[in-house]
Amino acid sequence: xxxxxxxxxxxxxxxxxxxxxxxxxxxxxxxVAARYDVMNDLMSMGVHRLWKRLxxxxxxxxxxxxxxxxxxxxxxxxxxxxxxxxxxxxxxxADINASMLRVGRDKLIDNGVGGNVEYVQANAECLPxxxxxxxxxxxxxxxxxxxxxxxxxxxxQRVLKPxxxxxxxxxxxxxxxxxxxxxxxxxxRLLPRMGQMVAGDAESYRYLAESIRMHPDQPTLKAMxxxxxxxxxxxxxxxxxxxxxxxxxxx
Amino acid sequence: xxVTPALLLAGCERMLNALLARDPAYPQRxxxxxxxxxxxxxxxxQLALLMAFHPSGIDLLRAEDIDETSADAVVELSPETLxxxxxxxxxxxxxxxxxxxxxxxxxxxxxxxELLTDLxxxxxxxxxxxxxxxxxxxxxxxxxRAGRWGLRASNELMADVSEYVFEEGKLLPGRQQRxxxxxxxxELEISTDRLEARLNRLHRRLTQRLSQGDSGS
Numbered sequence: 327x328x329x330x331x332x333x334x335x336x337x338x339x340x341x342x343x344x345x346x347x348x349x350x351x352x353x354x355x356x357x358v359a360a361r362y363d364v365m366n367d368l369m370s371m372g373v374h375r376l377w378k379r380l381x382x383x384x385x386x387x388x389x390x391x392x393x394x395x396x397x398x399x400x401x402x403x404x405x406x407x408x409x410x411x412x413x414x415x416x417x418x419x420a421d422i423n424a425s426m427l428r429v430g431r432d433k434l435i436d437n438g439v440g441g442n443v444e445y446v447q448a449n450a451e452c453l454p455x456x457x458x459x460x461x462x463x464x465x466x467x468x469x470x471x472x473x474x475x476x477x478x479x480x481x482x483q484r485v486l487k488p489x490x491x492x493x494x495x496x497x498x499x500x501x502x503x504x505x506x507x508x509x510x511x512x513x514x515r516l517l518p519r520m521g522q523m524v525a526g527d528a529e530s531y532r533y534l535a536e537s538i539r540m541h542p543d544q545p546t547l548k549a550m551x552x553x554x555x556x557x558x559x560x561x562x563x564x565x566x567x568x569x570x571x572x573x574x575x576x577x
Numbered sequence: 578x579x580v581t582p583a584l585l586l587a588g589c590e591r592m593l594n595a596l597l598a599r600d601p602a603y604p605q606r607x608x609x610x611x612x613x614x615x616x617x618x619x620x621x622x623q624l625a626l627l628m629a630f631h632p633s634g635i636d637l638l639r640a641e642d643i644d645e646t647s648a649d650a651v652v653e654l655s656p657e658t659l660x661x662x663x664x665x666x667x668x669x670x671x672x673x674x675x676x677x678x679x680x681x682x683x684x685x686x687x688x689x690x691e692l693l694t695d696l697x698x699x700x701x702x703x704x705x706x707x708x709x710x711x712x713x714x715x716x717x718x719x720x721x722r723a724g725r726w727g728l729r730a731s732n733e734l735m736a737d738v739s740e741y742v743f744e745e746g747k748l749l750p751g752r753q754q755r756x757x758x759x760x761x762x763x764e765l766e767i768s769t770d771r772l773e774a775r776l777n778r779l780h781r782r783l784t785q786r787l788s789q790g791d792s793g794s
Binding site for chain 2: 375376379380382383386388389406409410412413438
C-alpha cells in the first residue's frame with residue numbers, strides 16, 4: 327500500500343475507506359429504522375426473540391446493576407433489563423445511529439419504561455463512560471457493523487467493572503455444511519427480496535447478508551475478546567451456529 | 578436444542594402475564610412483590626427457574642449458573658409438590674411433610690402462591706372488548722347461570738346418591754349376620770354330605786341283600 331492510499335475496511339463485500347464505513351452503516355440503519363422490528367421478526371421467523379432471551383438469561387443481571395446495551399437498536403434487551411435492575415439500577419441504551427435510538431426510545435416510553443433508562447448516542451469504539459462503570463454490557467447484532475472491532479472490544483472491557491460480563495450476540499458460521507448452504511440461499515436470494523417488499527430497500531438487506539459473511543467466526547471472535555483483556559471467554563452456538571453468543575468476564 | 582426450552586418458557590411467561598393482566602386487582606398485588614426474585618429448583622427434571630417480579634408482570638428465566646444470594650428466596654421441590662403448591666396447599670404443611678425446602682424470605686413464597694391462586698380474571702370485560710357490552714353481559718350471565726345450575730345439580734345428585742345408599746344400606750346384612758349365615762350354610766352342607774353318605778350305604782346294603790336272596794333261591 328502506498329502512503330497516499332487510504333486504509334480500507336469491508337462494507338459487506340465492498341472495500342471502503344475506513345472513515346467512510348460508519349457513515350455508510352448509518353445510512354443503512356437510517357433507512358431500515360422504521361421497519362426494523364417487523365423485518366427482524368420476519369427474517370428470523372421470530373427466533374431473534376429467543377436468542378435475545380437466552381442472552382438475558384446468561385447476563386446474570388439483578389436488581390441494582392448498571393447495564394449498558396450497545397447498538398441496542400429498538401430496545402428489546404433494554405426493556406427487559408430495565409425491569410430486572412429495578413429502580414435502584416440503571417440501563418444505558420447506546421447506539422451510534424440517531425434514528426435507531428429515537429425508534430428505541432419511543433418504543434420504550436410506549437411500554438412504560440422510564441426513570442432507570444438513559445439514552446446515549448455513542449460510538450462503541452470510544453465509549454463516553456468512565457472506567458469500571460457497568461456490571462454487564464451487551465451488544466446484540468451490532469459488533470459486525472463496527473469499523474474497528476478490536477478497539478470496540480477494548481473500550482467495552484475498559485468500562486466494564488471487574489467481575490462484570492460482556493455478552494456478544496452476533497451472526498456467526500453455521501457448523502453444518504448443509505445448513506450453511508440453505509442459509510446462504512436464504513440470505514442472498516430471499517432476504518433482499520423480503521427487504522424490498524417490506525421495507526422497500528433491498529440494498530440494505532443485501533448489506534446485512536454480506537456483512538454477516540465478513541464477520542469473524544466463533545473461535546476468531548473468542549480470540550479477539552481474549553486479546554481485548556476479557557477472561558473465561560466461552561461461546562454457545564444457537565440455531566446450529568447461525569448465531570453465537572459469546573460471553574467474557576473482566577477479572 | 579437450547580432454543581426449545583426457551584420457547585416453552587417464553588410461552589409460559591406470556592400466558593401467565595396475560596392471565597395476570599386480566600385481573601383488575603393485579604397492579605396493586607404485583608407492586609407489593611415488584612423487585613423480588615424467587616428461585617425455584619425442581620428436582621426431576623433438574624431445572625432452576627427464576628421468577629422475577631416487576632410492576633407489569635413476571636419474568637421467567639432459566640437460572641443454571643445463578644448466584645443464590647441474588648434471589649430473595651430459594652425453594653427446592655419436586656414437580657408433584659410444585660403442582661400442590663400452585664393449587665393452593667399450605668406452605669407450612671408441605672414444609673412439615675418434608676416435601677419443600679425453603680431458604681430466604683418464606684413470605685415471598687406465600688405471596689406468590691396468593692398471587693397465582695387468588696386470580697380473579699375479568700372474563701366478562703375481555704368478552705365485552707370482542708362482542709360489545711350487552712351481548713357479552715348476556716353471554717356471561719348465561720354462562721354463570723349454567724355454572725350455578727351445574728353446581729346445584731351436582732350437589733343434589735350427591736345428596737340423592739348418599740341418601741339412597743344410606744336407606745338401601747339398612748336392608749343389607751351386616752358382617753355378623755353374614756358370618757352366622759355362613760356358619761348355618763356350612764352346617765347344612767355337612768349334614769347333606771352325611772345324609773348322602775348314609776343313603777349310599779343303605780343303597781349298598783340293599784343291593785347286597787338282593788343279590789344274596791337271588792343266589793339262595
